[in-house]
Amino acid sequence: MVKKYWKCTVCGDIHYGEKAPEVCPTCGAKEAYVLISAAEAKTLLKF
Ligand SMILES: [Zn+2]
Structure with missing residues (x-):
């Protein structure tokens, strides 16, 4: 599995993983x- 970068369009939080989180841990979207x-x-x- 390849890890990719994902960005929350609501708060701009960056997540690095195989798939996007269902719920943003920062803003709850x-x-x-x-x-x-x-x-x-x-x-x-x-960086
Ligand atoms: Zn968010």
């Missing part, structure tokens, strides 16, 4: 995650 590229995730996370 349901099915709010969208797939983003690793490059975008690194920009948002400021």
